[in-house]
Amino acid sequence: MSYLADSTYGKDNVKFLKVKKDPSNPKLQQVMEATVKVLLRGNFDVSYTEADNSPIVPTDTVKNTILILARQNDTWPTEKFAAKLALHFTGKYSHVSGVSIKIYQERWVKYDVDGRPSQHSFVHQGPEKKIVELEYDKVNGPTHYKLSTSIKDLTVLKSTNSMFYDYNVCEYTTLKPTTDRVLSTDIFAVWDWSASKLGPLTAIAAGASDLVFDKVFNDARDITLDIFAKENSVSVQATMYNMGVAILAKAPQVEYVSYELPNKHYILFDLKWFQGLSNDNELFYPSPHPNGLIRCKVGRKTSKL
Numbered sequence: 001m002s003y004l005a006d007s008t009y010g011k012d013n014v015k016f017l018k019v020k021k022d023p024s025n026p027k028l029q030q031v032m033e034a035t036v037k038v039l040l041r042g043n044f045d046v047s048y049t050e051a052d053n054s055p056i057v058p059t060d061t062v063k064n065t066i067l068i069l070a071r072q073n074d075t076w077p078t079e080k081f082a083a084k085l086a087l088h089f090t091g092k093y094s095h096v097s098g099v100s101i102k103i104y105q106e107r108w109v110k111y112d113v114d115g116r117p118s119q120h121s122f123v124h125q126g127p128e129k130k131i132v133e134l135e136y137d138k139v140n141g142p143t144h145y146k147l148s149t150s151i152k153d154l155t156v157l158k159s160t161n162s163m164f165y166d167y168n169v170c171e172y173t174t175l176k177p178t179t180d181r182v183l184s185t186d187i188f189a190v191w192d193w194s195a196s197k198l199g200p201l202t203a204i205a206a207g208a209s210d211l212v213f214d215k216v217f218n219d220a221r222d223i224t225l226d227i228f229a230k231e232n233s234v235s236v237q238a239t240m241y242n243m244g245v246a247i248l249a250k251a252p253q254v255e256y257v258s259y260e261l262p263n264k265h266y267i268l269f270d271l272k273w274f275q276g277l278s279n280d281n282e283l284f285y286p287s288p289h290p291n292g293l294i295r296c297k298v299g300r301k302t303s304k305l
């Protein structure tokens with residue numbers, strides 16, 4: 001005998017470009033290019049086990065709803081838009097018990113024209129994305145949800161001020177210690193919001209935390225880039241931990257900060273075979289694989305009084 005152990009369904013890769021016009025100057029605009037995934041949970045078992053389609057809200061309807069809500073509502077910041085979507089799907093359909101939402105936002109940045117930021121022209125910043133993820137089950141009420149925001153694929157490199165030495169050495173070790181190396185990674189930083197500090201999803205959907213979401217995003221991005229540049233890094237591990245600590249210190253609404261960083265190795269060419277030519281950290285081979293992969297999650301110590 002078999003049974004349905006778990007299920008979820010919905011629409012993925014729903015894409016839109018939203019243009020926001022300044023009411024006092026319609027040519028002064030902002031753009032948001034987003035890719036949305038909405039998956040539904042709930043009383044859908046018979047659609048799998050009895051071939052009964054009656055409870056299925058078609059994935060096409062899910063797609064239509066995402067686009068209509070994007071047209072009717074302010075989609076900035078994406079955390080608020082995710083909350084609106086979650087409350088809509090769980091409110092509209094009594095048999096939808098929960099949703100998983102993921103929104104990717106492209107990074108379009110205005111550029112300067114004649115020394116001033118253009119009103120409506122943007123440069124795409126490459127693969128870097130802002131990602132928002134929301135898990136909500138309505139049985140627990142709008143004060144219980146899991147919301148996280150991330151920066152993904154922000155590629156950085158420093159050509160000095162990075163070291164790696166005093167590591168464990170055994171018969172398998174060939175790596176040479178260094179006090180000066182190239183360090184490069186694709187930053188993936190995630191911050192998990194504290195639901196108790198932010199308040200209910202209904203307040204988020206109404207815009208109560210808009211400024212917090214934008215400020216923490218900018219702070220987390222700045223802190224990550226700042227520490228990457230300024231620290232004489234002892235290791236990826238120590239540097240990423242310092243980034244997490246700094247973000248937690250600046251953002252009381254955040255409960256955890258996680259990083260996942262590939263160590264994208266650049267290996268110094270040995271050119272001594274050519275007339276004893278030296279290579280003082282000037283010519284490297286970008287070695288795409290294998291790469292190191294280092295992850296950590298930084299939380300707050302709670303004092304047990």
Ligand SMILES: O=c1[nH]c(=O)c2[nH]c(=O)[nH]c2[nH]1
Nearest residue numbers: 164175234235236237263292
């Ligand atoms: O910062 C680093 N952490 C490591 O764990 C590691 N391992 C390695 O070979 N190089 C590095 N660099």
